[in-house]
Amino acid sequence: MNSKLFLSLSIIFLIIGCNPNNGITVNEISSPVSQNSSLPRLYTDNTGTVFMSWVEEVDNMSYLKFSSFSNNTWSKPKTVTSDSTWFVNWADYPSVIANDGSPMAAHWLNKVVGGTYAYHINMSxxxxxxxxxxxSHQDNTPTEHGFVSMTPASDSTYAAIWLDGRQTHDREDDEYSDLNKAMTLRGAIINTNAEILEKFLIDDSVCDCCNTSITKTENGFLAAYRDRTDEEIRDIYVTSYVDGVWSEPKPVHADNWSIGACPVNGPAVDASGNTAAVAWFTGAEGTPHVQFAISKDHGQNFQPPISLDNDSPLGRVDLNITESKIWVSWLSPTDNGAKLNIKVYTLDGEELSSKTVNGLSRSRSSGFPHITELGAGLMIAYTDVTGEIPTVRTLILE
Structure with missing residues (x-):
């Protein structure tokens, strides 16, 4: 298909999928990527500049690239690094964070000998x-280390958390229920000289492969992740880092979802002022649904969750808080694929508007769509797998 025709049809698809009565518009903009691109991740820094990272694959090589968006234009893409030994996965994707209009740190995953899910975190x-x-983990066991989240701590330091499988080393299949051999959540404070200043064991039993999320608050940091109890309850937990100490992890809400495996569907957290919010997917009581909860004390306590979708959503949530709004996104299935749902709330949880972007895929290869603050609106990025070659697409919602 002619590329210009395909772009025109894509824009038409987006317009058809949008409700014209709620004052929000969605427009596709030219993406900075080349073909065979996937795994986009967005980050808005303290200057309001949007950065996007993604992976391009050529032959057996993988390239981690990034670009910044200003004056309604993406900058020329730059390569962080490349190799043929990476672990490239639809749910466990690289990232770039930024500060003062410049990139700050990047991470990606490198395979090691020892098993299908034996890989280590590389940072730069x-x-x-x-x-x-x-x-970042300084652990050489041939186990899973990934699902990284990072955020700047200062002009010269950043906080990182990740899932760390060192306790699972040599774990037999019949030992999976032994929580002494469970996946752990660990973290570190790292400076821009690549020095690890502090290391933490945050939780010694967590879900094996759900993405993590971290945000900076006025008090320190707030992290969200999927926990794992000895009864196989896998609800979303939060913990705060204040004055150099991580608080005792606790559930955002007691969904009591009992599941003996990982759903590969983690939470999203963000904060602004004293307001924090967490969005997540759960299958509690046999009913898949997406919800979010608001805190007015930097994530120490959360109000009862607000239901977003209980009509068998796919999840893959994201959340962004501005000075006056909470934006939440998630995927849900359609007859032909999937749609990206976006709802906007006040900081007190009053729904303001909603939007739907059609034409996405429900397949794992489509990954996790991302949203991030762009002025008074949002930047959206997702992997389009409807054609022969996957391509990252970027949209602006205003």
Whole structure:
């Protein structure tokens, strides 16, 4: 199909999928990626500049690239690093964070000998150029280390959390229920000289492969993730980092979802002022649904959850808080694929408007759509797998 015709049809698809009566518009903009691109991740820094990272694959090589968006234009893409030994996965994707209009740190995953899910976290920090790769976890067991979330802590430091499988080393299949051999949640404070200043064990039993999320608050940091109890309850937990200490993890809400495996569907957290919010997917009581909850004390206590979708959604949530609004997104199935749902709320939980973007895929290869603050609206990025070659697409919602 002619590329211009395909773009026109894509825009038409988006317009058809939008409710024209709620004052929100969605427009596709030219993406900075090349073909065979996927795994987009968005980040808005303290200057309001939007950064997007993604992966491009050529032959057996993978390239982690990024671009920044200003004056309604994406900058020329730059490559952080490339290799043929990466672990490239639809749910466990690389990222780039930024500060003061410049990239700050990046992460990606490198395979190691030892099993299908044996891989380590590689990080690089930016000081006019990208540093040599280093590992945040400093653990060499051939186990899973991934699902990283990062956020700046200061002009020269950042916080990172990740799932760490060192306790699962040599775990037999019949030992899966032994929580002494469970996946753990760990973290670190790292500076832009690639020095690990502090290391933490945050939770010693968590879900094996749900993405994590972290945000900076006025008090420190707030992290959200899917926990795992000895009764196989896998609800969303939060913990706060204040004055150098992580608080005792606790559930955002007691969904009591009992599931003996990982749903690969983690939470999203964000904060602004004293308001924090967490969005998540759950299958509690046999009913898949998406919900979010608001806190007015930096994530120490959460109000009862607000239901977003109980009509068998796919999940894959994201959430963004501005000074006056909470934006939440998630995927739900359609007859021909999937749609991206976006709802806008006040900081007190009053629904303001909603929007739907059609034409997405429900397949795992489509990954996790991302949203991030762009002025008074949002930037949206997702992987389009409806054609022969996957392509990252970017949209602006205003």
């Amino acid at each position: 920090v930016y000081n006019e150029e990208w540093s040599p790769a280093f590992t």
